[in-house]
Amino acid sequence: MNQKIDQFDKKILQLLQEDARMSHAEIGRKVHLSQPAVSERIKRLESNRVIRGYRAEINPKALGYDITAMIRVSTQQGRPYADYVANCPEIIDCYTVTGEDGAVMRVLATDVDHLQRIINELNAFGSTSTAIVLTTHVSGKSIAVPNVD
Template identity: 85%
Template sequence: MNLKIDSFDQKILILLQQDARMSHAEIGRQVHLSQPAVSERIKRLEAAEVIRAYRAEINPKALGYQITAMIRLSTQQGRPYAQYVAACPEIIDCYTVTGEDGAVMRVLATDVEHLQRIINALNAFGSTSTAIVLTTHVAGKTIIVPAPDQNEA
C-alpha cells in the first residue's frame, strides 16, 4: 500500500464503516479535524481506492430470505461458472479459492426448495457441497489498518 494512512485516516475509516451516512462535519467533531480537512482526506482515500463504495446493510430475512448457505463448488476445466454466478442475484459473495474447491460462495434462499434450485444450477459447473448457516457470530467486521511489520524498520 503506497498511501500512508495516519491515525486520523484510520479513525475516519472506522467511523465510515460504522455509519457511511455520517456527515463530514460530525466525523470532524469526533476526530478533532475541520470538516474541509475530513472531506479532503475522504477524497484522497476514495481516489486511492481505500474506500471503494458506500452501501446500505440489508437484512435478508426482512426480504424473505430465510436461509443463508455456503456452497463450495469443485469446478472442472472448461466449465466456467463466473458469468452465471455474477448474474445470479441469490449468490451474494463468491471467492475463487485454493484447495480442492474452485469456489466458495455465500447464497441466500427463501426456503429449501429455492436453495435446491440454486444447487442444481451450480451442478452444471461441477460438484457442490452445501452447508446451511445456523448462526452468524461475526459479519461486516470493521477493517482496520494492519500494524506495521516490525521487520520493515
C-alpha cells in the same frame, strides 16, 4: 497500498465503517480536524480506492430470504462459473479459493426448494457441497488498518 495511512485516516475509516452516513462535520469533531480537512481526506481515500463505496446493510429475512447457505463448488476445467455467479442475484459472495474446491459462495434462498434449484444450476460447473448457516456470529466486521511502518 500506495499511500500512507496516518492515524487520522485510520480513525476516519473506522468511523465510516461504523456509520457511513455520518457527516464530515461530525467526523471532524470526533477526530479533531476541520470539516474541510475531513472532506479532503475522504476524497483522497476514495480516489485511491481505499474507500470503494457506500451501501445500505439489508436484512435478508425482511426480504423473504430465510436461508443462508455456503456452497463449495469443485469446478472442473473448461466449466467457467464466473458469468453465472455474477448474474445470479441469490449468490451474494463468491470467492475463488485454494484447495479441493475452486469456489466458495454465500447464497440466499427463500426456502429449501429455492436453494435446491440454485444447487442444481451450480452442479453444471462441478460437484457442490452445501452447508446451511444456522447462526451468524460475525458479519460485516470493520476492517482494521494494519500498523505497517
